[in-house]
Amino acid sequence: MVAMRACKALREDGGRCQSPPLLDGDFCLMHSPEHAEEMAEARRLGGLRRRREKAVSGAYAFEGLADVGQVRRLLEVAALDTLSLENSVARSRTLAYLAQVALKALEVGELAERIEALERLVAPRLEKAGKRR
Numbered sequence: 001m002v003a004m005r006a007c008k009a010l011r012e013d014g015g016r017c018q019s020p021p022l023l024d025g026d027f028c029l030m031h032s033p034e035h036a037e038e039m040a041e042a043r044r045l046g047g048l049r050r051r052r053e054k055a056v057s058g059a060y061a062f063e064g065l066a067d068v069g070q071v072r073r074l075l076e077v078a079a080l081d082t083l084s085l086e087n088s089v090a091r092s093r094t095l096a097y098l099a100q101v102a103l104k105a106l107e108v109g110e111l112a113e114r115i116e117a118l119e120r121l122v123a124p125r126l127e128k129a130g131k132r133r
């Protein structure tokens with residue numbers, strides 16, 4: 001059996017880094033002194049990327065994909081971008097696909113609202129029934 005090697009670096013919290021070391025060294029890619037420059041560049045690009053993400057999400061009023069409203073916003077942006085393209089079969093296909101996905105999102109949103117309404121109706125009755133027992 002091959003012994004599991006681990007990176008020799010210490011993390012900020014004092015614990016050992018658990019990442020596997022590079023084949024030709026004692027450290028993982030993150031901690032390897034030979035790759036420090038590359039990692040600094042990667043961190044810089046990561047920072048740029050986050051700033052760009054913030055700017056783009058602000059410009060499109062797009063906040064993520066965490067709920068039906070946010071998904072609908074993405075579909076709106078995609079539909080507007082697609083509509084502004086020159087007419088083509090691919091554009092029509094994309095719009096038809098977006099419409100299909102949007103209908104599904106609307107359906108899911110409507111079902112969620114109806115379930116919430118039902119829960120609001122049922123909750124007080126369940127509470128009463130619980131007290132009677």
Ligand SMILES: [Zn+2]
Binds near residue numbers: 027028029030
């Ligand atoms: Zn490491």
